[in-house]
Amino acid sequence: MKLIGDWCLKSLVLSCILLAMPIRQVISFPANRLAHFTQLQTNPQVRTALDWFAAHHAWIDDEQARLTEIPAPTFQESERAAAVKVLLSAVGLEVTTDKTGNVIGLLRGSSDKEVVVLSAHLDTVFPPETEVKVHREKSRMTAPGISDNGAGLAALVAVARAIHEARIQPQRGILFVANVGEEGEGNLRGMRAVVDAYRDRLKAVIVLDGSSVDHVTTKALASRRVEVVITGPGGHSWSDFGVPNPINALVRGSVRFISTRIPSTPRTTFNLGQIEGGTSVNSIPYEARLKVDLRSEKEDELTRLEGALRECVAAGVRDELETSRDRSKGKLEWKLDSLGERPGGELAANSSLLAALRAADEFVGNQSRVERASTDANIPLSLGIEAIAIGAGGSGGGAHSLQEWYESDGRETGLKRVLLTLLASSAVTAEKTR
Numbered sequence: 001m002k003l004i005g006d007w008c009l010k011s012l013v014l015s016c017i018l019l020a021m022p023i024r025q026v027i028s029f030p031a032n033r034l035a036h037f038t039q040l041q042t043n044p045q046v047r048t049a050l051d052w053f054a055a056h057h058a059w060i061d062d063e064q065a066r067l068t069e070i071p072a073p074t075f076q077e078s079e080r081a082a083a084v085k086v087l088l089s090a091v092g093l094e095v096t097t098d099k100t101g102n103v104i105g106l107l108r109g110s111s112d113k114e115v116v117v118l119s120a121h122l123d124t125v126f127p128p129e130t131e132v133k134v135h136r137e138k139s140r141m142t143a144p145g146i147s148d149n150g151a152g153l154a155a156l157v158a159v160a161r162a163i164h165e166a167r168i169q170p171q172r173g174i175l176f177v178a179n180v181g182e183e184g185e186g187n188l189r190g191m192r193a194v195v196d197a198y199r200d201r202l203k204a205v206i207v208l209d210g211s212s213v214d215h216v217t218t219k220a221l222a223s224r225r226v227e228v229v230i231t232g233p234g235g236h237s238w239s240d241f242g243v244p245n246p247i248n249a250l251v252r253g254s255v256r257f258i259s260t261r262i263p264s265t266p267r268t269t270f271n272l273g274q275i276e277g278g279t280s281v282n283s284i285p286y287e288a289r290l291k292v293d294l295r296s297e298k299e300d301e302l303t304r305l306e307g308a309l310r311e312c313v314a315a316g317v318r319d320e321l322e323t324s325r326d327r328s329k330g331k332l333e334w335k336l337d338s339l340g341e342r343p344g345g346e347l348a349a350n351s352s353l354l355a356a357l358r359a360a361d362e363f364v365g366n367q368s369r370v371e372r373a374s375t376d377a378n379i380p381l382s383l384g385i386e387a388i389a390i391g392a393g394g395s396g397g398g399a400h401s402l403q404e405w406y407e408s409d410g411r412e413t414g415l416k417r418v419l420l421t422l423l424a425s426s427a428v429t430a431e432k433t434r
């Protein structure tokens, strides 16, 4: 009650100020100017948008469940994209689908010289045949992809609708983006296309990924995914024994690589994640493949680690050839292909976007820790464009598993945090109430 009373007083004072103002006045948000942020919070239209979330809790839950039940494996997002397009069109945005498959809804600003992006990825890690029916029990929903990124998509459409219902006029244009290709071998292709298309005008990017309000990703974890392929002549296990064997070579190279020394600072990791090859137990294989994931806080370490992998594979192939008894049928060939690369980057500690997030946290009574992760924000951050990735509120767990769950209790805190950060970045044109 006290809060409400306080707010009424504030909004009364603010209404008087607004009445005394010229018809259009821009409430902008210079970094570290919390006074301006307070002005934003007490803007009556912003208050309407903030209150919209609690009043439409059930609608947001239902849309999250409905979108989650449309399968959307990476590279097969089009059906879910079409459903999001309908939702964004319904709130008066100018919606297009780009040639990569991203759905982009524009809310025009009073000037479109600069735009701010709010995005959520459409794709999931689950193959198309996965059962994605959502099981609901009170506020808990269980289904693959319900949190990552059902929660992000629900927040995207909820924020767009709240802004529409409250008739908020941003100063900068806002692009509501449901993008493809965030997971795995999608290699952030959706976000790459968005940043490419709007690069000159892009003021900030806010990525919604999964649930919670406990973190803000401001540091992009650089990663590379590569595939080693070794081929040879193949043959019969008995009659051709002695012919160089690609699996032997791969094992020899792998054993060398896994003892490569890696630093703990900058934190650097590798994972031999998938190994394939051969056709039967009694055949000398003609091919062996290995997928490796390399990550580091520093790009240089990644380059060094990839170099080490190359050397080890080359040495493994050499060892196998040197010890093979029969080289008459052919030698071994090898190559290392890139499956994807996520560039690193970091948001400056004094950026206006981070200041906006911090002020929003303060407003909703939240504390969040800064994190380094691999998200869609890697792309803008690597180009020096202000970007963060945050959760969409509520709580969740079991991401990328069939037991994935999401609980929408307290979701409003996350949605308010998103809305205020977005509006602080876009700035709001206050219109005189009549």
Ligand SMILES: [Zn+2]
Binding pocket: 121, 148, 149, 182, 209, 210
């Ligand atoms: Zn995700």
